[in-house]
Structures are given as C-alpha cells and as structure tokens.
Amino acid sequence: MPNKIGIIDYGISNIHNVIQAFNYIGANPILISCKKDILSIDYLVLPGVGAFEKGIKSLREKNLIESIYNHINADNPFLGICLGMQLLMTKSFEFGEHTGLDIISGYVKKIPNIDKDGNKQKIPHIGWNNLHTTQNIKLLKDIDSHDYMYFVHSYSVICEKVDNIIASTSYNNINITAMIGSNNCYGCQFHPEKSGSKGLKILENFINL
Amino acid sequence: MSNIRLIPRLDIKGEYLIKGIRFEGLRKVGDPFEFAEKYYHDGADEIIYMDTVATLYGRNSLFDMVKKTTKNIFIPITVGGGIKNLSDVEIALRSGAEKVAINTAAIKKRELINDIAKTFGSQCLVISIEAKKISSNKWEVYVENGRQKTGIDIMDWVKQIENEGAGEILLTSVDNEGTCDGYDIDLIKNVSDSSGIPVIASGGMGTNNHGVQAIKEGNADAIAMANILHYSKSNLQEIRKHFIQQDIKVREYA
Numbered sequence: 277m278p279n280k281i282g283i284i285d286y287g288i289s290n291i292h293n294v295i296q297a298f299n300y301i302g303a304n305p306i307l308i309s310c311k312k313d314i315l316s317i318d319y320l321v322l323p324g325v326g327a328f329e330k331g332i333k334s335l336r337e338k339n340l341i342e343s344i345y346n347h348i349n350a351d352n353p354f355l356g357i358c359l360g361m362q363l364l365m366t367k368s369f370e371f372g373e374h375t376g377l378d379i380i381s382g383y384v385k386k387i388p389n390i391d392k393d394g395n396k397q398k399i400p401h402i403g404w405n406n407l408h409t410t411q412n413i414k415l416l417k418d419i420d421s422h423d424y425m426y427f428v429h430s431y432s433v434i435c436e437k438v439d440n441i442i443a444s445t446s447y448n449n450i451n452i453t454a455m456i457g458s459n460n461c462y463g464c465q466f467h468p469e470k471s472g473s474k475g476l477k478i479l480e481n482f483i484n485l
Numbered sequence: 486m487s488n489i490r491l492i493p494r495l496d497i498k499g500e501y502l503i504k505g506i507r508f509e510g511l512r513k514v515g516d517p518f519e520f521a522e523k524y525y526h527d528g529a530d531e532i533i534y535m536d537t538v539a540t541l542y543g544r545n546s547l548f549d550m551v552k553k554t555t556k557n558i559f560i561p562i563t564v565g566g567g568i569k570n571l572s573d574v575e576i577a578l579r580s581g582a583e584k585v586a587i588n589t590a591a592i593k594k595r596e597l598i599n600d601i602a603k604t605f606g607s608q609c610l611v612i613s614i615e616a617k618k619i620s621s622n623k624w625e626v627y628v629e630n631g632r633q634k635t636g637i638d639i640m641d642w643v644k645q646i647e648n649e650g651a652g653e654i655l656l657t658s659v660d661n662e663g664t665c666d667g668y669d670i671d672l673i674k675n676v677s678d679s680s681g682i683p684v685i686a687s688g689g690m691g692t693n694n695h696g697v698q699a700i701k702e703g704n705a706d707a708i709a710m711a712n713i714l715h716y717s718k719s720n721l722q723e724i725r726k727h728f729i730q731q732d733i734k735v736r737e738y739a
Binding site: 400 | 487488489490525530552555556557559560561578579580581582583603604605606607608609652653680681682683706707736737738
C-alpha cells in the first residue's frame with residue numbers, strides 16, 4: 277500500500293497550496309482535522325501562516341497535540357512549514373510569550389528591524405533566499421546553495437542546539453534559521469510549496485524519507 | 486539590501502489579460518494563464534493578479550482563475566481588486582492566493598487593515614496604493630484604478646497602514662502607469678525610505694534600466710512590471726541578467 281500523507285487542517289493556514297503541491301508530485305494527501313485521522317497517517321505535514329498564539333490554540337482546541345506527539349515519538353516523518361515549524365519550538369515571543377510543542381528546544385523571536393551595520397531592515401522578510409545547508413540529509417537531496425526558497429515571515433527560530441539546525445539563510449546580514457530537524461521531525465521557515473521546482477523537490481524528498 | 490523580487494503584474498478584465506495607459510483605454514492582451522505560466526517558467530519571483538473592474542461592479546471573478554493557476558504554478562500569487570471584507574480574503578486565500586491586495590476597501594474602512602492582519606497575518610496583506618502627483622514631492626491617494634481622488638496625502642496614508650498592520654505596499658503611479666516611460670522614482674523613494682515594510686514599485690517600466698532606477702534610486706524592494714513583459718519588450722531572463730550586471734541582488738535562476 278502506498279504511504280499515506282496527511283496535512284493538518286486546523287483552520288489557520290492556507291492549506292490549498294500545500295495540497296496542490298503534493299498533488300503535483302503525485303502524493304494525494306489527506307486532510308486531517310481530528311486526532312483519530314492521524315493514526316492511519318505515515319507522513320504528517322503541519323502547514324501554517326499567521327500568529328503563533330492562534331496556531332497553538334487551534335491545535336489544542338482541535339485536540340490534535342497528543343496525536344502529533346505520538347506520531348513524532350514513533351519516529352514517523354513530520355514536516356512543519358513556516359508557522360508549522362515555529363510551533364515545534366519551546367516557546368514564542370510573538371505578541372507576548374506562548375508555549376509551543378517543545379519538540380525542538382529553542383524559541384521564536386522577531387527579526388530585528390535594524391541589521392548588524394545599523395541599517396534599516398524591512399519586516400516582514402519577504403522574498404527568495406538561498407540555503408546554506410549545514411547537514412547532508414535525505415530531505416535535502418539535490419538541493420544546494422544555489423537553490424533559492426521563498427520566505428515570508430516577521431519572526432524567526434533560534435535553536436538551543438546547533439545539531440537541530442539543518443540550513444540557514446541570510447536576510448541582509450542577519451542569520452535566519454531556514455530548516456530545523458530532530459530525527460524524522462523537520463521544519464522549514466520558507467514555503468516549499470511556493471518555491472518553484474526546487475521547493476517541490478524538497479516535498480518529494482520528504483515523502484521518500 | 487535583500488534580493489529584489491521581479492513580479493509580473495497581470496491586470497484582468499473578465500477572462501482576459503488587459504493593459505491600458507494610466508488605467509485608461511484598456512486593450513485585450515491575451516489569455517492570463519498562458520502569460521502566467523510563461524512568466525513562472527521564465528523565473529518570475531511572484532505574480533500579481535489585479536481585477537481592474539471588480540470594485541466598479543462589486544465582484545471578483547479572479548478566485549476561479551487563481552484556483553486554476555495554482556495547479557501548475559508554484560510561486561506566490563497576490564490577488565487584488567474588489568476585495569472588501571474578511572470573507573473575501575478567506576475565499577481568496579482558500580483559492581490559493583498567498584496574499585491579497587486591497588485599496589478602495591481600506592480607504593473606506595480603515596479597521597479592515599487591522600482585522601485582516603489579526604485574522605490572517607500581516608504577511609498576506611498588501612496595501613495597494615494608487616498615487617497621483619499633485620506638486621513637487623507631494624502625492625494624493627486615488628482609488629478605483631486612478632479614477633477617484635480621496636484627498637489623502639500619500640505619506641500620511643503610508644504611516645497609517647503600517648501602524649494598522651499592513652505587510653507590504655504595492656505602489657502604483659497613476660501618472661506613469663502603462664506609459665513605459667519609467668517609474669516615478671521620487672514617489673518610490675519617498676515611500677520606501679519612510680516605510681518599515683517592503684515596497685513594490687509599479688507603473689512605468691519600459692526598459693531594463695527603468696527597473697535599475699527604481700531599485701538603486703528609488704530603493705524599491707520589488708518591482709512590478711506589465712507592458713514590458715506582455716509586449717515582449719524585454720523578458721525576465723534579460724532583466725535578471727541586466728540587474729546582476731548592475732550589482733543588484735536577485736534570485737539566481739537558471
């Protein structure tokens with residue numbers, strides 16, 4: 277039987293594009309909105325745009341958190357995209373302080389609006405940036421530093437352990453965590469579903485983990 | 486400076502890609518899907534779809550178009566024209582748009598900016614500003630595709646929308662739009678330098694160098710272009726190459 281790919285629909289994200297991208301690579305994903313659906317899933321995707329607090333609240337209200345933990349603890353592949361990646365962290369300082377899923381140690385904080393040289397920096401960070409990969413993993417097969425991904429975010433992730441950082445990028449001269457991972461659980465700050473053929477390649481690598 | 490984004494802007498009327506001069510004398514150019522797909526493969530960083538008559542007739546026919554487009558095009562799409570409340574935004578995003586651009590509705594009801602930012606996030610909210618020059622270094626905000634004045638000074642408006650939570654500005658010069666005579670550089674510079682959010686320059690690009698001016702002199706964060714691409718005066722590969730020669734940082738795209 278082919279692997280089942282589930283995309284979590286928790287009412288916060290622009291999931292249409294993520295579905296389209298997986299369809300395009302021939303994956304036929306299933307939408308997940310209750311915890312029992314997660315049990316039958318092999319590959320779980322947590323997309324998301326918008327505010328951290330609303331995201332974590334929505335996962336809690338839909339009673340999805342325990343099943344997400346079970347999925348990840350069983351070492352099944354997991355991919356968080358944008359807010360979905362930020363939710364993996366211990367906490368976020370977006371509009372107050374909020375507890376995250378704490379699967380990867382670290383926090384989420386606002387990108388500074390002044391760069392290292394004291395120049396004004398526009399927030400949100402919107403645009404295409406290349407990845408500096410620090411780990412050679414299957415998820416990044418055929419992806420190198422000449423491949424650009426589409427970012428749109430005002431907050432970024434700071435990992436406590438360097439081991440959890442898979443790739444980073446620079447916005448002007450500020451370092452931004454672009455991809456994180458721990459075992460089979462991954463997160464990307466950029467939108468692979470909106471990053472052209474190379475973004476699709478990452479999704480393809482994911483479903484072939 | 487970050488990587489400059491190259492953004493084809495497709496003005497739509499009904500099922501057609503159209504183009505006019507200063508928003509007047511609209512002519513059919515062709516099938517928007519064909520153009521969008523070509524631009525995607527040529528390395529467009531994003532695409533903007535603008536329904537030029539939606540506000541006038543109170544409807545938006547773009548959502549189906551976006552749905553169809555996002556089956557084969559995997560870059561961000563911004564949709565504008567006729568979006569007037571939260572439910573329109575939701576439909577647009579659910580259709581596959583990454584961002585919505587609003588103008589008239591934001592002027593009529595300022596709270597809408599904050600409502601959208603809070604509900605869907607600032608990252609999906611582009612405020613479209615149509616600016617008409619009234620004197621040296623002074624511009625007025627227009628609505629309805631440059632047909633109607635509002636009496637609002639552009640610099641006041643830029644401050645307000647940023648405070649309300651706008652994520653980006655699409656800045657169109659009503660005077661230069663469709664002329665291919667170049668961007669209104671003073672306008673772009675004034676807005677970009679005083680704003681903490683990215684500014685997309687729009688209106689007037691007729692040569693590759695016009696783009697260079699908007700970026701180097703106007704400090705634009707992204708450039709929107711229409712005629713230059715629709716009528717093949719240049720193309721995205723050439724523009725990208727030219728920018729790299731001029732030391733402008735863009736996405737590498739082979």
